[in-house]
Amino acid sequence: MIYNEEFETLPREALKALQVKRLQQVLQRVYHTVGYYKKSLTAAKISPDDIRSLDDLKKLPFITRQDLLNNYPFGLFAVPMSSIVRLHASSGTSGRSSVFSYTKRDIETWTDLTARSLVAAGLNKNDIVHNAFSYGLLPGGLGLHYGIEKIGTSVIPMSDGNTKRQILLLQDFGPTVLCSTPSYALHLAEEGKAMGVDMKSLQLRVGILGGELWSDATRDAIESAFGIKALNIFGLPEMMGPGIAMECLDGRRGMHIVEDHFIVETINPETGEALPEGEEGELVFTSLTREAFPLVRYRSGDISRLIPEPCRCGRTHIRMERVLKRSDDMLTIRGINIFPVQVEAILKEIEGVAPDYQLIIDKVGALDSVELRVEVGEKFFSESGGVKELQKIEKRIVKDMKDYLSISPRVKLVAPQTLKESGKKVIDKRTI
């Protein structure tokens, strides 16, 4: 089934013509309403009128995550707050988080696009969705929720956490669809097994999984643990949230990018030079229809490859391979994206802690676990020297990490030489 047959199967020539038209419109709009774009286009000596084809796109400057941070919180909004109906945000302290806004129409568009994803996964109104994506400031849970209701499917707004309760409801409510991060799906399977539940005998038949890097090996593990078909969903909170690309049940290879609403390019992450379709590189997105928070040539940091060959499902929209690496140092921990610099900013505010630190990320069972090694400050220790004071610091670090980044690390205070010896700020032992 295809949710929006007209647009999802638009012949590529027509699709490209639509993209050009919408690109020109969005450029005019951001140029006249967002100070940042006026400045950046002027600096690049380009006027919106110079963009006449998709090929002209590469004349436009990129916008990066750092630009988003520099304009925290509302500097890149293209409409006044009176037109905005929702705000989402990434994790992080002030000035280190990005804020995403939506008009009423943005929410409607988003709802339609997630509806497309869900229908591509074979959902209909007889299904029950167990939605274990996080509901809250991050756009995952709510984004899908609206789409699920839109197609008339029942939704259980589980959010993440309370795993035992989730397993009870998986048995009692008999959902047919599981939406979650892949690692949380595996965690559910493990916990369910430990509780003596036969996870294969549940009603589940399909999983819509994403929000972190995951491999085909993980897909196989999830499919055999639950006896389901696991599909990959892709979203970027900066561009909208989930629903930007989705694997179809027919093709099961690569995710269709909703090209009537976004333009995707591949670039060389080192040089910024545009690469031919099909070559591996960093994905760059331009939102064509966003009203509140349009982004032109946003560097996603995700490394992937586009699949130009047509798909047997009939959708004409180009597909992207699963994302297996990043062009930057972003870490995804239990579905939450963080950057080491955010950890640094938190530690800087805590008295008694030296600036050196080390994050060690590993898996405990299916779930990510984080150990944060921190050095005790010399002055702090020479003035206190007590167990209680040090434990207070440990608690404070755990709390601030949880409050600002939604990450719960195990904090380990270490001697100064330990961190110097290894020299690495991040050790990621996970395999995806």
Added chain:
Amino acid sequence: MKVEQISVFLENKPGSLEHATRILTENKINIRTLSLAETVDFGILRLIVNDVEKTNKVLKEAGFRVSKTVVVAVEVPDQPGGLHSIMEVLNKEAINVEYLYAFVEKSGQNAVIIFRFDAPEKAIEVLLKHKFTVVPGAKLYDF
């Protein structure tokens, strides 16, 4: 009347205590008494030594986090009820003990108890009022 204790932060990993004792040995520092407080992640080695300043210096130079803490040493007869007689008084006077450790004097007649109080001055005053023998640092270091 106060005594200075050296506290050393030890990471919970093999060899960290040995590293500290090696530094002390190399610098010919004599430990009068000690205790080790440990948590899941780290330990704090508490030392009463013959040369506080030198210990502080050499451990810091070796990269350790070191602090000097004021503690109070009380001498009591090494017999049943020795510690209790002190605790009774402290309890009555509402003085909190953070931690303590003890050793027996070489003569074997007396025990010395090292106390860490929130308010050492007040504690010393009370202990002296009740005729306890508070051992001054200078004497303890050379015991």
